[in-house]
Amino acid sequence: MQVIHTIQALRGHLKGKTSIGFVPTMGFLHQGHASLIRQARQDHETVVLSIFVNPTQFGPTEDFSSYPRNLEADLAVASEAGADVIFAPEVKEMYPQGFATSVEPAGAALPLEGEKRPGHFSGVTTVVLKLLNIVGAQSAYFGEKDFQQVAVVRQMVRDLNHPTRIVACPTLREASGLAMSSRNSYFTPGQKAQADVIYRALMASRAAHQQGERTAGGILEAGRVVLQSQEALKLEYFTLVDAATLQQIEQQVEVLGDSEYRLLVAARLFKVRLIDNMGLV
Template sequence: MQVITAISELRSVIRAARVKQPALQVGFVPTMGFLHEGHASLLKAARDQCELVVLSIFVNPLQFGPNEDFERYPRDEKRDLAIAAEAGTDIVFMPQVAEMYPSPIRTTVSVSEVTRRLCGASRPGHFDGVATVVTKLLNMVQPDYAYFGMKDAQQVAVIEQMVQDLNIPVHIVACPTLREADGLAKSSRNVYLNEEQRAQAVQLSAALRKARSAVEESWRHLTPREVEEQVREEIARAPLADIDYVEVLDYPSLQTIDTFVSSRRVIIAVAVKFGNTRLIDNVVIPIQS
């Protein structure tokens, strides 16, 4: 496994691999590090599909708001590299901020509509930072496939829209959310939860499971607003939960809907704070007759 910090070296190594093996398929997993089993599952999906697997670890300052946790974001380089090696990664790209942004950036990528709701409304500018850094990384790696987890389903929708609109030649592969044994979605931010918060955080996945069953069984007799209210009531059973949003939207357009429509997909998405830790989770449900 090669660890690379310079963009020029990254491009050179990948170019040489493609010259040596013209039919080479490159898989790419962009992350902000502090890897866990969810990230490892993305790397393994890439390993199963591609001959060359590239992982990036970069805590991107552009996607953090002024009151958010850029400096506090957890980092563990040694552990990250061990997980990457175990998952069969070929190249780990670990640039410093000065390598990615050597001068004040004057060009950003902004995706409209799909960023208006959910985390886009709660965290203004967040997805501009995501779209910009992912565009930069895709230009550097030029992969055939890029892998993203559905825990952040809005991010997946944003990246898919961006890739389509800008004709970026990469296939976006959306991978299932990995969960703890009790249902909590795996997240780098889970380490911030104290014991009581961690115990109550499982109410997010429990509420989503219950809502999913209700929609699958009775969507003709429910409205999206009723489902939202049910989810809110379930999450409120956790006294420490401070709800940011609960929304039922069309997926992947993330437009509001007044009724459930057969043959469409909907997302039930939540963001909840426990103390200073903000957790997100969701389920995407195909509406079937």
């Protein structure tokens, strides 16, 4: 496995390679990231993983400076999972002096995270587009935990006619059901034990639907009861959306086609911001 820090060196290393799978990350890798690497390894001859904590997708009061970083541990996870190349650029390599262009997504980028974190998806799509152009992969792999992000990136490559195929891989969870995330490291063990409330709420709403509840409001209420049981939790949103457009479903609407909808949640628990999602089946 080779670690490369500059765009020129990466392009030189990849020149002539025709089957490349790409996994973009911000590092502090866990087994969720490893599952993306393994899928890329299964599909392609060469697997490139990027490690770049992208400053443009963090708001002024968010955790860019404190975001967890551990390159040595990341290299061990990436190597075990089957990555061939690690691209770990400095900020000045990705955003050199005079950089003045960005992507401004609308559509799927506007609700939910788009409302809660203004400018976030502009930062995400700008850096993802840059990385896709730099790597030149046939496929790029993203985790479904960031469901809205996947939708926004897919919208971007479609709208801008980018040839890279976007592959969404299932969310990996800890034994408690908590979705694996680099930010889980912010919890103390005792706090982390309580973070399963997000998963339990999603499961409660799914169960309500499977047991015959058909209105969006009724489905969501089953999960809200669980969320309200955790006094330390500060809910930002818990909603049912159209899985393709991310538009929220009105409370009174009957939910018929199971695969057309997605439960999405964002909340702060002990000051740690968590997002998660789940289908109805």
